[in-house]
Amino acid sequence: MSAVVLSPARRFLLLVSVSVCAASGLVYELALISLSAVLAGGSVVETSLIVAGFVAALGLGALAAKPLLTRAEVAFLSVEALLGLVGGLSALVLYWAFAVVGNSLAVLGGATLVIGMLVGAELPLLMTLFQRGKLVDATTSGSVLATLNAADYLGALIGGVAWPFVLLPFLGVVRGTLAAGLLNVCAALVIAVLVLRSDVLRRQFATIASGLCAIVVVLVSVLVASDGLVTSARQRLYAFPIVYFHQSKYQEIVVTQWGKDRRLFLNGGLQYSTRDEYRYTESLTYPVVDASTSRVLIIGGGDGLAARELLKFPQVKHITQVELDPDMVAVANSVLRDDNAGALDDPRVTVLLRDAFTWVRTPPLPQDRFDAIVVDLPDPDNEIIGRLYSQEFYSMLLKHLAPGGAMTVQSGSAFTTPDVFSRVYSTLLASGCASVVPYHVHVPTFGDWGFNFCTLTSRGLVMPKTPAHTPRFVDQGVLDAARVFGADNKPRLLPANTLDRPLIVADRRRGYRQAGE
Template identity: 55%
Template sequence: MTSIEQAQATTRWRAVLLAAVAACAACGIIYELALLTLSTSLNGGGIVATSLIVAGYIAALGAGALIVKPLLAWPAITFVAVEALLAIVGGLSSATLYVMFSFVGGSLLMLALGTALIGGLVGAEVPLLMTLLQRGRTSGATDTGRTVANLTAADYLGALIGGLVWPFLLLPHLGMIRGAAVTGIVNLLAAAVVSVFLLRRAVSPRQLITALCALAAALGLLATLLVSAQDIETSSRQRLYADPIIAYRQSAYQEIVVTRRGGDMRLYLDGGLQFSTRDEYRYTESLVYPVLGAGARSVLVLGGGDGLAARELLRMPGLEKIVQIELDPAVIQLARTTMRSANGGSLDDPRVQIVTGDAMTWLREKPQSFDAVIVDLPDPDTPVLGRLYSTEFYALVSRALAPHALMVVQSGSPYSTPTAFWRTVSTIKSAGYAVTPYHVYVPTFGDWGFALARRGDTAPRPVLPRDAPPLRFLDQSVLDSATVFSPDVQTRTLEPSTLENPRVVEDMRHGYD
């Protein structure tokens, strides 16, 4: 081989190696995102858990780089071994942790262990790749800098690709278990390419065949997981719910589960119960009718993608327009199909306009004036939801209120999460509202509270509209008593929750302790 041909061959294998770098970096970031997704779905995904996973992953990267130093004398075979282990550990991580959670219970320790293993293996990649790229070269500072630049660029490009593929492709279409398994298979294929291009020059044919057989065995393991993932996931998920699951979606935002036993249908988002058809009318009537005042013709509903609030609103004579802002289109799709019997097909009524998007963004960009605003959002148990229970959010809502219009906010339980409940009331007040809190008993939830608010200094009195249809639970006497709080849940004034300091998220965590 001439010097020119040798240089061309060297250029080719280095290009292949950089492509493998990008592929492996994409796999590494996907594994970390899978762990973060698992933390959210299985353990609630609090800021503490998220911080520990991210910080632990970064620390493990450094530890892996140090641990691999004694093996740099055999960079090619070590790199293939590391990638094979990474593919197996990362590819099996979601299935292992999901099954463990279903049968044993959530464990932050197991998530931390998975983070350490994956981070350590990913951290070992860069020293090995740098050694491979520099092999056979006597480099000056400039040449070494170019090598580092190429390696870093390929690594970060792969991370970008992985960061986009997980939320937009793998998670919504394959789910956590199959998504991680497919990522592991890509990891193995990248290792196989490196083996073919590099190991054939660095090891004996027997060692090369052994390495390829090991990769093939790992590939067979992940392929088996991929084939059986549906059964594993279905069996494990069903153990988490007392009633049979009739619908499941893993959207880009959350895990959505609908169960049914007899006539009782229930909706769960990331494991949290949203309603039961046994008694949701108590919650829905208490949320909707007090905010309508006298003759509301237009209503803005923030959240409420199950269509239950819209169902009650459509029973009101004279109502002309409902605008429903729901972040997750998968919830809307299930509301129109699986949950249609519960909401009466309300979201297909021509008076209901569905907008899929973030409520805060919509309020900032497209303010309209409404006679009433219903804020029916999940409890603020994550930072993402906490921003929708902030002073800034309620200030934006005020832009959508017509003069003398009312706003109602579902505010959690004054008994189970009292600090979060009164924090929400105080936060609404801090945005310039006068607030009347009230609460009712919903058997599946327990004591549940709401906040009725109006801009200004005069707190509104919860009253039923004169033209309200016959209701199953709510009447004026029930509503009057709902504003009375017993001594064990009496009024508290707290610092507001803000975007800068989302206190209500921490309140929720302590409320369930």
């Protein structure tokens, strides 16, 4: 059956479908990047591989479409059907692969390749549809290509804006991707009925329309059941029952509980267990306090535990806490309130919902400097967090420290990740600390855990007087012993971690077994 020339109205509808499909295609790619951040840390390596792999797959898809150009109508609708199905289900499949296998890299690569090839096949097929039945010269061909590219880029812009501002915050990664797949298939169904119906054989149209409708039913069914499916997959990742889950704009927040043991996880990484978090929290906060400590700055610490300990000292009159994620603060004030004793609601605590790296760039007035600074951040699994472990960040942060003040930095495991620990130690020295004292304690849930104590003068680890309470773990003997390291994990001088060379991210990924290699 010979194809007819598309009327202006049908060409317009086809352009709309181009934009919708482009928006969906970009959503699939952004969903893969988002999941790589949650499941694998989302470093520049994963992001670069996904973007580069997707772009390469676009080219492969364009080449693979060449034999299909003789039946462009059928091929285009078939590609959109497959793209909606594969793209829509990709996030759910990836999540389950991670939950069951423990490593979703192969599925991530496969999804990137398949989705990229299907998206890449769209443009040559659309070019053929637009030029069907016409004698096309170079100028006309260029005009058609420009029009298609404009529609494609506009759709990509819509998808790029919709993902972070609409789909991800309101639906989450899995349901947001399913919604994009559903929109993708519905657009193809509209095009099949209103634009290309007369250009394909009746039997072919019936087959394609039935297939598209079946995919819509599948995606709608999975969308309805997605909460249960994701909950089942998520629970497989955690030893204890999940009592709270929330996907914020910045991270996945999970709280589990078994008996009295409540645990907080961010992006799958354990942040604390109520069994022994006091060992970590006291070791992090107590060394910076002395008799004159009145104003304290906390960077991170969104769970409220560091603020809880500092508020136990009567000389501490005000705490400023800089935390990026407002949802984490909300969880701390509700689900985790029993753990932090409502510290973030205390009138002595001011929570600033800011990006710490941006906030520290403004130098304070001398009277606004802090007597103590506590840096309680997640491990540097990616470059975004890694910049908060950089020489540049510490240098700016020290400008907020009063001359006689002290700063502690959580520094990872001195045994399991010795390069991370030594990198923080070395970076603090390079940043302007006159004295850096590395120390470590045993936290059963974490193992051997390390900290670094920085001062602008020469001040050692001294247990503060605590008339208001009796510490559960830390005393002067513990602090003295904490400075002792075995021969297998002594702190070493390494090149500083900088914005230009985020070495600490690679350190964190190598971990213990390859440390130092």
